Amino acid sequence: MKKIILLFISVFLFAVTNQKIVFDGYISKISFNKNYLIAGLENGDIVIKNFKTLKNIDTIHLPKIHDFMDEEIAMPIYSIDIEGNKVLILAESEDSKREVFIFDIKTKKLKHIMTTKDTFMKASFIKDKILFAYLSDEVSLFNPKTKKFIYKVQAGEYVFSTYSLNNNKTKIAIGDESGAIKILDIKTGKKLTVIKGFNKDQTLSIDFKDKLVINGGSDKRVGIYNVNTKQPVVELVSKFLPYGATLSPDEKEFAIQYNEKNDIAVYDIYKTKLYTLKGHTMALNGIYFLNKDIVLSYSPAEILIWKLKEK
Numbered sequence: 581m582k583k584i585i586l587l588f589i590s591v592f593l594f595a596v597t598n599q600k601i602v603f604d605g606y607i608s609k610i611s612f613n614k615n616y617l618i619a620g621l622e623n624g625d626i627v628i629k630n631f632k633t634l635k636n637i638d639t640i641h642l643p644k645i646h647d648f649m650d651e652e653i654a655m656p657i658y659s660i661d662i663e664g665n666k667v668l669i670l671a672e673s674e675d676s677k678r679e680v681f682i683f684d685i686k687t688k689k690l691k692h693i694m695t696t697k698d699t700f701m702k703a704s705f706i707k708d709k710i711l712f713a714y715l716s717d718e719v720s721l722f723n724p725k726t727k728k729f730i731y732k733v734q735a736g737e738y739v740f741s742t743y744s745l746n747n748n749k750t751k752i753a754i755g756d757e758s759g760a761i762k763i764l765d766i767k768t769g770k771k772l773t774v775i776k777g778f779n780k781d782q783t784l785s786i787d788f789k790d791k792l793v794i795n796g797g798s799d800k801r802v803g804i805y806n807v808n809t810k811q812p813v814v815e816l817v818s819k820f821l822p823y824g825a826t827l828s829p830d831e832k833e834f835a836i837q838y839n840e841k842n843d844i845a846v847y848d849i850y851k852t853k854l855y856t857l858k859g860h861t862m863a864l865n866g867i868y869f870l871n872k873d874i875v876l877s878y879s880p881a882e883i884l885i886w887k888l889k890e891k
Contacts, residue, residue, distance in 0.1 A: 607619050612662065620660045624644065655673060661705050663707075665685040669683065676697075679695055693724055706766055707749075717736040719735050719764060730769075741757065757782045759781050761779075775793070775810045778812050780797070781799035791806055791831065796818070802834075820839045827869070837864045841858070874887060
């Protein structure tokens with residue numbers, strides 16, 4: 581009994597926030613690498629921070645657009661990605677068109693890539709190419725140098741929700757309204773497999789590492805599947821909508837938004853709860869393991885960085 585109490589105290593002490601980061605506006609999207617932490621705000625600004633010092637490096641001010649009442653509003657930001665020193669920005673412009681930009685952090689130059697009526701919902705760098713996902717559950721690979729699409733394929737037959745790339749960006753796991761996960765080869769666009777099982781409703785959050793993919797659905801079901809066997813490894817029903825769900829780098833732990841208080845639960849792969857992370861003031865937009873001991877989570881109000889274990 582004493583050992584159990586000591587273990588509980590240890591977990592409580594070290595599952596605490598290490599950093600809280602707030603901005604001058606609600607956070608819409610984030611992206612990061614080992615050098616930079618980037619936040620796209622609802623006011624149309626994109627703030628770039630040094631990830632080690634958390635000091636501001638630069639702010640990108642996207643152009644203003646007009647709504648149906650011809651009033652000036654901020655450009656909605658659909659997604660942000662970073663590759664090296666380049667920031668990929670997908671936003672919405674006039675008449676619901678999409679705008680794609682690339683910002684060079686070193687030269688501070690914002691390059692306009694395209695304006696299109698295509699319903700892009702998310703975009704990622706694939707080396708010197710750009711991967712786009714459409715509202716129509718399609719995926720395409722674009723070459724910015726030639727201004728041509730390498731392919732455009734239909735991933736599913738439902739409305740797109742979100743996607744996640746595996747560690748080496750060779751495969752993509754796509755979630756939509758069906759709850760099924762589509763795995764595609766990024767280089768060719770070929771559909772490799774469709775994973776059906778525990779999840780029955782719209783995907784809210786997804787994360788893909790190596791062999792495992794986690795799928796958090798609007799029916800509160802969180803499923804972890806083996807991509808090779810297509811079999812569920814974990815089946816869990818959350819107390820609240822899992823707006824955030826992520827796998828640890830070694831695929832031995834996972835974290836989800838756990839309840840209506842915006843708490844995060846961290847489990848091992850056997851569904852044993854290891855930590856409860858408390859501190860968010862709004863529902864989550866995402867959770868990420870920075871490494872096996874540190875978790876980053878964000879809501880519109882704040883970014884929190886959690887230290888899980890004693891160093």
